[in-house]
Amino acid sequence: MGSGESVAELLWERADDDRPGLRFEDRTWTWRQHVQEAAARAALLRSLRVDGPFHIGVLLDNVPDFSFLLAAAALCDAVVVGINPTRRGAELARDIAATHCQLLVTEAKHRVTLEDVALPFGPERVFDIDTPAWTDALAGFGGVAVPPPGPIDGSRLLMLIFTSGTSGEPKAVRVTNRKIAYPGIAMMNTGAIGPDDVAYVSMPIFHSACVMQAWAPSVASGATMAMRRRFSASGFLPDVRRFGVTYFHYVGKPLSYILATPEQPDDADNTLRIACGNEAAPLDIDRFAARFGCRVSDGFGSTEGGVYVIRSAETPPGSIGLPGPGVQILDIATDEPVPAARFDERGRVSNPDEAIGELVNTAGSGAFEGYYNNDAANTERMRGGMYRSGDLAYRDEQGFYFFAGRTMDWLRVDGENFGAAPVERILARDPSLSQVAVYAVPDVDTGDQVMAALKYHEGSGFEPERFAAFLADQHDLGTKWAPRFVREVTELPSTETNKVLKRTLARELWECADPVWVRDPRSLAYRRLEDDERAELRAAFASQDRDHLLPEPVPLRITP
Numbered sequence: 001m002g003s004g005e006s007v008a009e010l011l012w013e014r015a016d017d018d019r020p021g022l023r024f025e026d027r028t029w030t031w032r033q034h035v036q037e038a039a040a041r042a043a044l045l046r047s048l049r050v051d052g053p054f055h056i057g058v059l060l061d062n063v064p065d066f067s068f069l070l071a072a073a074a075l076c077d078a079v080v081v082g083i084n085p086t087r088r089g090a091e092l093a094r095d096i097a098a099t100h101c102q103l104l105v106t107e108a109k110h111r112v113t114l115e116d117v118a119l120p121f122g123p124e125r126v127f128d129i130d131t132p133a134w135t136d137a138l139a140g141f142g143g144v145a146v147p148p149p150g151p152i153d154g155s156r157l158l159m160l161i162f163t164s165g166t167s168g169e170p171k172a173v174r175v176t177n178r179k180i181a182y183p184g185i186a187m188m189n190t191g192a193i194g195p196d197d198v199a200y201v202s203m204p205i206f207h208s209a210c211v212m213q214a215w216a217p218s219v220a221s222g223a224t225m226a227m228r229r230r231f232s233a234s235g236f237l238p239d240v241r242r243f244g245v246t247y248f249h250y251v252g253k254p255l256s257y258i259l260a261t262p263e264q265p266d267d268a269d270n271t272l273r274i275a276c277g278n279e280a281a282p283l284d285i286d287r288f289a290a291r292f293g294c295r296v297s298d299g300f301g302s303t304e305g306g307v308y309v310i311r312s313a314e315t316p317p318g319s320i321g322l323p324g325p326g327v328q329i330l331d332i333a334t335d336e337p338v339p340a341a342r343f344d345e346r347g348r349v350s351n352p353d354e355a356i357g358e359l360v361n362t363a364g365s366g367a368f369e370g371y372y373n374n375d376a377a378n379t380e381r382m383r384g385g386m387y388r389s390g391d392l393a394y395r396d397e398q399g400f401y402f403f404a405g406r407t408m409d410w411l412r413v414d415g416e417n418f419g420a421a422p423v424e425r426i427l428a429r430d431p432s433l434s435q436v437a438v439y440a441v442p443d444v445d446t447g448d449q450v451m452a453a454l455k456y457h458e459g460s461g462f463e464p465e466r467f468a469a470f471l472a473d474q475h476d477l478g479t480k481w482a483p484r485f486v487r488e489v490t491e492l493p494s495t496e497t498n499k500v501l502k503r504t505l506a507r508e509l510w511e512c513a514d515p516v517w518v519r520d521p522r523s524l525a526y527r528r529l530e531d532d533e534r535a536e537l538r539a540a541f542a543s544q545d546r547d548h549l550l551p552e553p554v555p556l557r558i559t560p
Contacts, residue, residue, distance in 0.1 A: 005154030005178045007074035010185075010219045011035050015146045019195070020224045023243055024064050031222060035146055037064075038071035043141040046076050050102055055160070057101035058206070059083040059110050061229045065129045066205045067215065069105060074158060074177070075147050081160045081172070082206030085110055089476030091170075091422060093117045098373055099160050099172050105129065116475070154178030160372050161208045163303045170418070172372040173303045175208060179367060184216030192276060192297070193247050195222040200245040202228040202236075203415075207251065208303040213276060214249035223247065233257035237292075240270050248294075250277035252415025255284040256445040259291065268293035279415070281446040282318050283545050300403065305367030306387030307359050309401050318545065319400040320393070326363025329356075329393050329401070335384065341394040341402070349548065355394040356404045361387035404549075411440040412447045413480040420502075423481045426474050427452060430467075432460035435492050439502040441485065441509050442549040444540045452483040453505050455492055462488045464517060464526035471524050482524060485510050486517045507551050510534060
């Protein structure tokens with residue numbers, strides 16, 4: 001085994017491996033074939049290189065070419081820029097231009113997304129893997145020798161992966177060779193995955209979690225990757241049985257989605273050994289393990305990697321674990337460590353204003369290696385020489401940490417992080433609105449839901465069908481961005497400097513005196529949220545052991 005610093009080293013060890021390396025639909029590639037496919041793409045990319053950063057935009061679903069291209073980048077010192085397919089219009093163009101992509105590799109299904117996007121290069125630099133032109137271009141490099149790994153430099157950039165920050169604009173996180181190689185080797189060394197395992201790769205590869213917890217461990221250990229284009233709850237168990245999956249990586253809500261499928265008496269009759277991921281709903285962890293006869297290892301982390309919190313066998317239910325070196329919870333205003341939380345008889349935090357603070361790495365940057373082409377964001381993230389996570393937490397008297405959400409301009413919906421500002425800018429296009437505030441409210445299962453407080457001009461008001469039609473016309477509205485809850489206000493709470501107090505809005509949730517509408521999760525259809533439904537929402541949170549995220553209910557005077 002190599003140094004753990006270079007992905008090219010890990011691939012070199014797979015170059016003569018004739019065991020199955022990748023399975024996708026009805027096709028199988030050995031690891032030898034996988035590395036050879038990567039070598040051909042590395043040679044093709046080198047032939048297309050122009051002056052400037054050697055950055056390759058990749059706008060693909062989970063298809064074999066994504067894996068081949070990521071490996072190719074490791075072999076030819078290129079950088080893969082993972083393009084989020086939920087982005088649209090000018091926002092998508094900005095992502096590609098700001099990361100200095102020299103070309104873009106995509107597929108037929110995403111061509112429509114690019115139709116009105118102003119790219120920083122001509123159409124001759126956009127390659128569609130579904131076309132004969134791509135196949136013919138690769139054919140010219142078939143059988144090229146796999147380049148041996150050069151001098152080991154773990155700090156060499158391998159990926160740029162987008163996330164969101166407090167400014168609301170996506171930021172490209174620098175992901176180096178060691179940031180990918182190290183967790184792959186570490187997971188192999190701990191026994192989480194080995195050469196006889198089959199890893200189910202169904203989370204988006206353009207996200208860091210899948211690369212670091214599924215792709216890299218498979219390359220390091222020689223496990224087989226069973227790849228699915230997009231995650232499907234109904235397709236999960238059939239895929240496990242079809243491919244003999246033993247290792248399942250998830251991020252966010254997949255466990256909840258799978259548990260929502262009809263239960264069968266033979267669900268535990270499968271090959272699954274372990275599910276590894278983060279941000280699962282606490283109750284879902286035990287339910288999933290019991291139903292499918294496996295172990296669930298749920299962690300906490302982010303693309304940046306500036307803080308880490310470690311789970312152990314002693315970690316109490318609902319806790320994310322014990323902090324790593326230097327990680328503390330600091331008061332957002334004073335930077336002083338916050339006191340431990342006090343809990344009432346129902347397990348609620350009775351001193352949230354003093355006990356909840358921001359997770360901060362007081363020792364420095366941790367594994368955070370900076371944002372690309374964004375000095376202002378780097379400065380803000382490392383303000384005072386400490387890594388500011390934007391995550392809120394509290395701790396108990398034993399020192400165990402509990403996640404309490406994100407600062408109000410951060411949202412995480414169905415495993416996707418994004419800022420409130422882009423959503424606000426889109427909603428503000430509605431000429432009938434005078435003010436807009438977008439913020440996170442808790443989801444019943446895990447993560448957040450989007451809530452918007454809207455102030456209309458005099459003579460206008462919220463009309464569900466018109467609002468839905470407006471959203472449908474906004475082509476740059478991300479697929480997770482449509483508000484789940486809409487609150488119509490006469491005034492937005494604000495400071496003396498006219499900054500909206502989103503914390504006040506978030507605490508009031510949908511339990512306010514203003515009318516609130518709720519969106520059907522499968523469409524853009526909105527309907528009025530009735531009083532009895534508010535009570536039902538509280539009961540749903542209690543059933544998931546997440547009612548500690550809700551403030552105490554107050555008497556409501558609902559506007560007629």
